Amino acid sequence: MTILKRLLKRPFSSADLLGLAAHNISKPPLPPQMYEAAAGMVGKRGISLLDSWREGFSVQVGEVAAQPTWQLQRSKILRLVLAENGWCDVFACTNEVESPDAWAHLVADVDYFKTFQKDAWESVLLQRYVTALLSAACLMEVAHRVYALTKLKEIELKVYSEYYREILKLDFSINQLVVTLVDEEQDDQALELADVKEEVINPLIADQYKLLALIAEQIANSNIDLPSVKAKMDAFDARKRELVDALQASDQAIGEFSDEQGTGR
Structure with a gap:
């Protein structure tokens, strides 16, 4: 059915897309040390960074599936990849400056950062980088398989x-x-x-x-x-x-x- 939908360019359901990403959801594609570190990062709600990513990724997949046509789904998944890659770019560029004050303006209005004190933003950005790395990789794989990337x-x-x-x-x-x-x-x-x-x-x-x-x-x-x-x-x-x-x-x-x-x- 997946192959037929791709050939006919029919929209995919959320269940279809989650099924395609199931192997990555169960075992996030990270280097071993990064995987272990992410699994050990547990927030105030008692949820690990990896489980938090799984929740966010499921929402992203739902946003893609909500688009009524195959072409619009393809456009949406590319937009999401751009956004996630963008966080990887931000993280890479912050490594080249000494003070968080040099980049704080970029995240000050982001809800994810507002819940933390400014002195924790470097750690928060690292976490956002890990989840962005995962989401971008998983979205790209789905895009390759069914959206003719x-x-x-x-x-x-x-x-x-x-x-x-x-x-x-x-x-x-x-x-x-x-x-x-x-x-x-x-x-x-x-x-x-x-x-x-x-x-x-x-x-x-x-x-x-x-x-x-x-x-x-x-x-x-x-x-x-x-x-x-x-x-x-x-x-x-x-x-x-x-x-x-x-x-x-x-x-x-x-x-x-x-x-x-x-x-x-």
């Missing part, structure tokens, strides 16, 4: 991930510089950089997020328009180069002024 679509997913990481790295790295300046009690420089981030860099990041949303739309419902997307990416790269040149010139001018006044930096 192609190698081209896998490449498109990687393009999305790489561009998302590029945005995150720019955002986090500037925030980390501000945090470092504050820690070093260089308050004037921290405020100056924070203003530049707010007035110049954040608008660029906002525009990049709009492009990222367009890429996600095309991945979920058609294919990436590579010439158009590449042209937009190149334009953003040019803006970033202009920004770097302007910041360097500004920093040099301020440094020379400080030297002339005998204040230094």
Whole structure:
């Protein structure tokens, strides 16, 4: 029946999809040490991280099955993969900065994080990474089996991930510089950089997020328009180069002024 539904592109029920993922639900596809660690993470409700993931994954499967057509189910599962991969991207980029303050703004309004104190967010993000890793892998396997996921679509997913990481790295790295300046009690420089981030860099990041949303739309419902997307990416790269040149010139001018006044930096 599964093969027939795929061939005829008929929608799958929640039971169908859970059946396809049953082996992964019973034994989550994680490396042995990570599997053991996740099984040992037990929350306030007495539920392990793995059981919590199983609940969440069942809800995701239900969201896919709720779509009335095969094509809409395919689009939904790709959207879910993008979201889960996104948490993996966030986790990877936070490993490149020292302070959680550099990325706290990204999770501050997420319900999953609101229930914890800020000093626990690194641990919470690690847990979210594990569940995202599991969900993305299991959703991808289902997509391969019944939603005709192609190698081209896998490449498109990687393009999305790489561009998302590029945005995150720019955002986090500037925030980390501000945090470092504050820690070093260089308050004037921290405020100056924070203003530049707010007035110049954040608008660029906002525009990049709009492009990222367009890429996600095309991945979920058609294919990436590579010439158009590449042209937009190149334009953003040019803006970033202009920004770097302007910041360097500004920093040099301020440094020379400080030297002339005998204040230094």
